[in-house]
Amino acid sequence: MMNNYRKTKTTTSMIHYHFVFCPRYRRKLFDDEVFEKRFKEIVRDVCEELDILVIAIECDRDNTQMFLSALPSISPSDIMARIKGVTSKRLREEFPYLQHLTSLWTRSFFVSTAENVSNELIRQYIDQQKTRG
Known part of the structure; x- marks a missing residue:
């Protein structure tokens, strides 16, 4: 079993977050498997740094x-x-068809502690993004 506790000099912590966010204009970016794989790699790199x-x-x-x-x-x-x-900058550099975009993602995102979120709440957030640019 993976131990998710973090220990530093002053704190022990286990705060799990559930994040959801969408591409700008609801583009179907993740239809491309290479794009999705690279996105996940960059997220893991950023998270490791933090x-x-x-x-x-x-x-x-x-x-x-x-x-x-x-x-x-x-x-x-x-x-x-x-x-x-970081993902917006790197992915636009690596995927030429995205270079004309100023940003890949909407400014908004959904976040909750992982234990307090329902699928219905997530679906509401995603559906609301259909009307945003």
Whole structure:
């Protein structure tokens, strides 16, 4: 069994976050298996730099869900800003057909502690993104 507790000099922590976010204009970016694989690699690299444990990453055609465990010293907003910023920049550099885009992701995201989220709540968030640019 994987031990998800983190120990530092001052804290022991196990905060699991469930993040969901969508590509801008609901583009079907994750239809491309190479793109999805590279996206996951970059997310894992970013999380390693931030000392965040990646529990799972799942990609649907037009959204991604991530289960991450992080220390309380980094906020969910900071986690998303870093992941979205780095993945957007690197993926646009590596996939020429995306170079004309200024950003890959919407500015919004859904986050909850992993234990307090229902599938219905996630579905509501994803459906609401259909009307946003």
